[in-house]
Amino acid sequence: MHGTLNLVGYGLSAIGPAIATGMIFAAYISGVARQPEARSVLQPIAFLGFALAEALALFGLVLAFVLK
């Protein structure tokens, strides 16, 4: 078996954004469950937070390909 440790590193680095994404949507779901009429206010905030957290994982992915 041969390959690069980049991908292992990327797998490790994806843990952080994964937890972050889970927490963001957990907060969004519980917010909507408590106050369903707040959905339209919370939705952009939730997706913005998701996008920011996910960006980190995707930068990791790009760097895993770019760096040797």
Added chain:
Amino acid sequence: MGECVNSIQFAAGPGFQPPSTSDFNLPPAFGHSLYATKPIFLVFLSVILISAFFIASSRKAAVVPGKFQFAGEMIYGFVRNNIGEEIIGHDFMRFVPFLFTLFTFVITNNVFGIVPFLQFPAMSHVSFPYVLAIFSFIVFHWVGIKKQGLGKYLKGIAFMPGVPKAVYVLLTPIEIATFFLVRPLTLSLRLFANMFAGHLLLLVFITGGDYMLHDPHLFMKILSPFSFAFGIGMSFFEFMVQCLQAYIITLLTALFIAGALADEH
């Protein structure tokens, strides 16, 4: 980016060439012209499709909409109400054409990634998201400068009001980098990396299934339909991601515009 790719042979058995970044460099469609490639044609096709769809859906606009008109109005209404009005607030109608164009352009080019025979998201070439991010960058800075004047706008970015003076040592470089570097870069790289990763994911399952089908071992042949099934399942997941990314790039652009329009950040 091209050479490092062959090193990714982790899970693959001997002989299987896993899909790599070089799979995104498609050969020229006609002759040897570097400019006549598949993504470029897809972008042109998307513009034609979007124009045709919305002209057709609004040409015979009636008070009681037909199915076609209803579909067009639903997309337009989503961008206008859920993104434009809710994020930018009053005076949002000025930006709806830009946001709407951005949304439809990105979503069409993204969904090309799973449309049979086209099957290539143009946004997985980083140059297209870069251009979109440059547009967004120009628009939100232009709007802010026009609203507040150049000096006041830059001052608002660099020296956020209501912060102790000593904090500016840290905050000013971060804020300047955020507005002029991080924002356009993340906007484009997010879209690019999502489409890139999604296309690569589909390639892994489909080419993997194809390889297993042609493997001499019967066991591999039996398992190959699972790989194809996973590829089909992932296509639906990709459809969700593609729509979500179009929503997110439009949402973020609207947020940037709203931030530039606000009197203080």
